[in-house]
Amino acid sequence: MSDIWNKLERNLAAAGDRRILSLFDDPERFGTFSAETDGMLLDISKTNIDGDALSLLIRLAETTGVANKRDAMFRGEKINVTEDRAVLHSALRAPASDPLMVDGKDVRPPIAETLRRMERFAEDIRSGWITSATGQSFTNVINIGIGGSDLGPAMAVRALAPFHDGPRCHFISNVDGADAADTLRDLDPRRTLVVVASKTFTTIETMTNANTVLKWLRAALGEGAVSHLAAVSTALDKTADMGIAPDRVFGFADWVGGRYSLWGPVGLPIMLAVGPEGFREFLSGSHAMDRHFQDAPLNQNLPVLLGLVGIWHRNICNYPTRAVLPYDQRLARLPAYLQQLDMESNGKGVTIDGQDLPRPSGPVVWGEPGTNGQHAFYQLLHQGTEVVPAEFLIAAESHEPDLMEHHDLLKANCLAQSEALMIGRSFETANEIAAGLGFEGDERQVQAAHRTFEGNRPSVTLAYPKLTPFTLGQIIALYEHRVFVEGVIWGINSFDQWGVELGKELANALLPMVRGAPAQGKDASTQGLLRKLSGCGHR
Numbered sequence: 001m002s003d004i005w006n007k008l009e010r011n012l013a014a015a016g017d018r019r020i021l022s023l024f025d026d027p028e029r030f031g032t033f034s035a036e037t038d039g040m041l042l043d044i045s046k047t048n049i050d051g052d053a054l055s056l057l058i059r060l061a062e063t064t065g066v067a068n069k070r071d072a073m074f075r076g077e078k079i080n081v082t083e084d085r086a087v088l089h090s091a092l093r094a095p096a097s098d099p100l101m102v103d104g105k106d107v108r109p110p111i112a113e114t115l116r117r118m119e120r121f122a123e124d125i126r127s128g129w130i131t132s133a134t135g136q137s138f139t140n141v142i143n144i145g146i147g148g149s150d151l152g153p154a155m156a157v158r159a160l161a162p163f164h165d166g167p168r169c170h171f172i173s174n175v176d177g178a179d180a181a182d183t184l185r186d187l188d189p190r191r192t193l194v195v196v197a198s199k200t201f202t203t204i205e206t207m208t209n210a211n212t213v214l215k216w217l218r219a220a221l222g223e224g225a226v227s228h229l230a231a232v233s234t235a236l237d238k239t240a241d242m243g244i245a246p247d248r249v250f251g252f253a254d255w256v257g258g259r260y261s262l263w264g265p266v267g268l269p270i271m272l273a274v275g276p277e278g279f280r281e282f283l284s285g286s287h288a289m290d291r292h293f294q295d296a297p298l299n300q301n302l303p304v305l306l307g308l309v310g311i312w313h314r315n316i317c318n319y320p321t322r323a324v325l326p327y328d329q330r331l332a333r334l335p336a337y338l339q340q341l342d343m344e345s346n347g348k349g350v351t352i353d354g355q356d357l358p359r360p361s362g363p364v365v366w367g368e369p370g371t372n373g374q375h376a377f378y379q380l381l382h383q384g385t386e387v388v389p390a391e392f393l394i395a396a397e398s399h400e401p402d403l404m405e406h407h408d409l410l411k412a413n414c415l416a417q418s419e420a421l422m423i424g425r426s427f428e429t430a431n432e433i434a435a436g437l438g439f440e441g442d443e444r445q446v447q448a449a450h451r452t453f454e455g456n457r458p459s460v461t462l463a464y465p466k467l468t469p470f471t472l473g474q475i476i477a478l479y480e481h482r483v484f485v486e487g488v489i490w491g492i493n494s495f496d497q498w499g500v501e502l503g504k505e506l507a508n509a510l511l512p513m514v515r516g517a518p519a520q521g522k523d524a525s526t527q528g529l530l531r532k533l534s535g536c537g538h539r
């Protein structure tokens with residue numbers, strides 16, 4: 001296998017300063033370096049991957065066992081070895097069919113039953129059949145959760161705004177009281193349903209926010225407050241302790257990772273916002289991507305290709321970050337969502353066997369919607385000293401037929417950015433521009449240098465017909481599987497998250513010190529900051 005890595009490195013070295021643009025001398029390049037499924041097109045042709053590199057990358061996927069491990073995941077094998085768990089979020093979006101056994105039990109019937117219960121509950125809330133403690137319909141929903149119990153539904157609810165016909169959804173996640181205070185300020189407790197979402201039901205942020213919101217409900221409704229609560233969790237004993245009625249609790253199994261959980265009960269706010277039918281469409285989009293991932297040949301397989309581009313940029317080109325740039329304002333939270341999906345999954349330093357990784361793993365993922373980012377950080381993308389591979393997303397059609405001009409501008413800008421990154425602007429052209437502006441001599445050279453874009457910067461583009469529930473399901477599943485492909489090639493466990501534990505433990509230990517206990521055993525910086533944050537300067 002190290003042979004393939006070496007060959008890939010030699011391929012890049014041999015390419016030297018080859019221009020990506022020159023690869024388009026091959027009239028078939030766009031066709032060969034793009035793939036499509038169910039109307040969604042992934043274009044990877046604006047990268048410096050040539051035919052030989054693509055073949056080597058595919059061989060890398062083959063020799064690292066991407067296909068076998070993918071099949072093991074879908075079969076329910078316990079590929080999350082450090083937690084001894086299967087990884088079966090895909091089962092939440094599959095139509096009930098053949099039995100799927102985990103620990104000797106068929107997981108299909110409980111999934112179908114929970115989905116039915118969610119649908120009944122969502123319909124009853126949406127229709128006003130279930131009323132509040134004051135006998136009114138619920139007009140607002142607050143989801144209290146964090147990480148995977150927040151980012152997925154918050155991102156998806158926003159993405160699907162044109163399909164909203166249910167109560168308005170709000171999200172409280174941060175333990176910073178500002179989040180709760182600002183959200184509650186404009187809401188009427190008499191008409192607000194609260195969903196407490198936490199896989200473990202122990203997460204300090206969520207429990208703290210839940211208690212605060214419960215107090216807010218109690219102040220208005222007294223004992224009736226608990227009838228405004230629902231819960232989403234795997235810990236049914238703990239939801240009962242909060243006094244939440246069992247028929248308002250939606251459970252899921254431990255083989256659904258937090259950052260992969262929006263396909264089940266964690267997606268309840270999505271269902272409340274767009275209705276059960278829209279939610280089913282969302283599931284069928286993601287299931288269609290599952291099928292594609294399982295069935296398509298590797299060189300036509302969107303998640304595999306996207307993963308291989310990631311490997312090429314991270315390990316062969318050594319680019320430390322990648323930018324996700326949705327030209328779709330409703331996907332504004334997609335970069336934040338992908339930060340958890342990608343960085344919590346693949347931000348790892350050891351192999352599955354606990355050995356140090358021989359090469360870098362997950363890159364830093366960041367981004368903002370276009371065109372806003374163009375007026376902020378794109379300067380660095382075009383002329384900065386780091387190359388940042390860009391991932392553009394764009395719909396052929398918008399939801400605003402009366403605002404066609406906007407969407408045309410959006411498309412033109414998206415295409416212009418990937419083109420500009422690739423072609424750049426030579427010093428000679430910049431020099432002519434400077435001359436045209438009246439600069440002469442040395443000043444002209446200086447001005448030209450500032451206006452030169454080296455170009456040859458890679459990007460991929462994901463183009464889809466329209467942002468519907470189906471499309472959104474496809475996009476998210478595509479990225480989930482991309483993360484999987486990369487994780488397999490790096491040989492890591494993409495499904496645990498031990499790296500978040502230490503900070504949680506230390507926060508627990510620091511809490512008494514924040515409240516005035518002596519800061520024994522702490523370093524001088526932490527002690528000094530504790531003194532400063534105590535507000536009185538001394539302790």
Ligand code: F6P
Nearest residue numbers: 147148149198199200203258500
């Ligand atoms: O902080 C890590 C994490 O465990 C995430 O993986 C998870 O999505 C989040 O916390 C929230 O966890 P829970 O749903 O159990 O409250």
